[in-house]
Amino acid sequence: MGPVSIAFIFNPVCTYHAAAPPGSEQERLEYAVNTKRRALTMALRWANTQTYLLQEEPAALSFLEVSLSNYTCYSLLYSINISVIVVLLKVYCSDHTYTTIRVAVAATGREVIGAVTDKLGTNDELLLVHLSSAGEKQILKPNDVSVFSTLGNNGRLFACPRDQLNALTPLPDQEGPSAGSMSSFELMSSKDLAYQMTLFDWELFSCVHELLYHTFGRQNFRRTTANLDLFLRRFNQVQLWVVTEVCLCGQLSKRVQLLKKFIKIAAHCREFKNLNSFFAIIMGMSNPAVSRLSQTWEKLPSKFKKFYAEFESMMDPSRNHRAYRLTVTKIEPPIIPFMPLLLKDMTFTHEGNKTFIDNMVNFEKMVSIYPDICQPNKNHAEVRGYVRKLCVIDNQRTLTQLSYRLEPRRT
Known part of the structure; x- marks a missing residue:
């Protein structure tokens, strides 16, 4: 729902493969898909009824991770609010290129920068900046948490060296629509x-x-x-x-x-x-x-x-x-x-x-x-x-x- 391209994914911790029944390749494929769908539906329904327990009990979180093993579940953050969810987050560079990183929902500014640095393989010391559509820049602190969720509606995250801070300009799509709907x-x-x-x-x-x-x-x-x-x-x-x-x-x-x-x-x-x-x-x-x-x-x-x-x-x-x-x-x-x-x-x-x-x-x-x-x-x-x-x-x-x-x- 937000302007930053984000998706949320459960982190698999182990692998389990159910034996496929005999039959054609199409029948085996349908069986596998239905089996995964049932397992995923069960786990998500259980998680939604046990929200507060999941937030506090490591054993419950472990069970959910195992239940969702080998499945990728993309959903918005609000669809299930538990701490095992991580975010795939787009972070832009000063030249308007971007990289996608995978961090925890509660990731700090320091952790986001660390993930960007590792992904880009750079040794530069980077700043994490919230750039609004009006060009206003806010340098995020290393200890700020859930940095993506505090962005404005058309805000974007940028990672750049300090000497390129003044050169940051909003992306074209930050301007919003040019025609009404x-x-x-x-x-x-x-x-x-x-x-x-x-x-x-x-x-x-x-x-x-x-x-x-x-x-x-x-x-x-x-x-x-x-x-x-x-x-x-x-x-x-x-x-x-x-x-x-x-x-x-x-x-x-x-x-x-x-x-x-x-x-x-x-x-x-x-x-x-x-x-x-x-x-x-x-x-x-x-x-x-x-x-x-x-x-x-x-x-x-x-x-x-x-x-x-x-x-x-x-x-x-x-x-x-x-x-x-x-x-x-x-x-x-x-x-x-x-x-x-x-x-x-x-x-x-x-x-x-x-x-x-x-x-x-x-x-x-x-x-x-x-x-x-x-x-x-x-x-x-x-x-x-x-x-x-x-x-x-x-x-x-x-x-x-x-x-x-x-x-x-x-x-």
């Missing part, structure tokens, strides 16, 4: 789009087991927060999707249709208790590059203006986000919460309450920290594929420039 999704049902966004958010959110690590300090647990990082990046991606589509729509009437479409999708997200995508869409519509398009907003039907005003009022941060909290009290849980505010609340609860009282765990504190979640259950292949591969422009300056081309400043 409205033709792909305008005929898709707004309700189906919202359902698939909720499904995707559920998959991501249900694997965010690091909330306590984030709240109590991951350095205290020596754990990565990679799943949380990816979920937060998805929130930003949905925001940018809205802004990108509007700013790449050159026809006024089509832009009005887009605003109506996004308002409908947001309404359905709220209906499905997916407040995370709901807020992402509304915040995208509130982006200055969109909100300044007065000609577009003027032509929006009054009914939709009213809906948008109601939705936007829920983002009012005054009185500790009172409007949002009142809305939540009216929704029967479980829900997918607005993650940035959830993290803020969890940190506040942690810092304002003792973890232990009279040498006993403060369970009231732990219960108040644990969030409610929901699990939708619809599927549609075309819509599902679209919402999981949103292409965005993440450079605010570029989006603003596009906005002014659509509607120049009035004199």
Whole structure:
């Protein structure tokens, strides 16, 4: 889902070959494939039901590794959140060539650089740099963990000698799309789009087991927060999707249709208790590059203006986000919460309450920290594929420039 080309693979530790039955070569091949599929399905289902055990028990991790021996399982990080997963990570060089390395999900900057150095066979002392689409450079520290998961939506990892740092320039594909995708999704049902966004958010959110690590300090647990990082990046991606589509729509009437479409999708997200995508869409519509398009907003039907005003009022941060909290009290849980505010609340609860009282765990504190979640259950292949591969422009300056081309400043 991220901009960096990544895949996740289980590391096989031994080999086992089942005896093939007699028959034609095709029959033996089908038997072997089905056998592998059954073994892999069993292991993954077991792993998904034993997530927390797997994180803490070496014996459980060993069992899973053996179960998946001689099988290669590519999946996104959020599909199964256990520590045996490693990442195949693309790291670019200053000349825009790249190499692919294989490191643990929680790999440090030092380990990534070490893997790149070994792969390239170089003796140069390399820096690991996060390069944004706007050309901003962030030198990652040797002890930074899960360096890939903290990249921006169109960010890339570069490894280069220090004397080439100033020469680093963004890759062409970091600019994002040059044309909108409205033709792909305008005929898709707004309700189906919202359902698939909720499904995707559920998959991501249900694997965010690091909330306590984030709240109590991951350095205290020596754990990565990679799943949380990816979920937060998805929130930003949905925001940018809205802004990108509007700013790449050159026809006024089509832009009005887009605003109506996004308002409908947001309404359905709220209906499905997916407040995370709901807020992402509304915040995208509130982006200055969109909100300044007065000609577009003027032509929006009054009914939709009213809906948008109601939705936007829920983002009012005054009185500790009172409007949002009142809305939540009216929704029967479980829900997918607005993650940035959830993290803020969890940190506040942690810092304002003792973890232990009279040498006993403060369970009231732990219960108040644990969030409610929901699990939708619809599927549609075309819509599902679209919402999981949103292409965005993440450079605010570029989006603003596009906005002014659509509607120049009035004199």
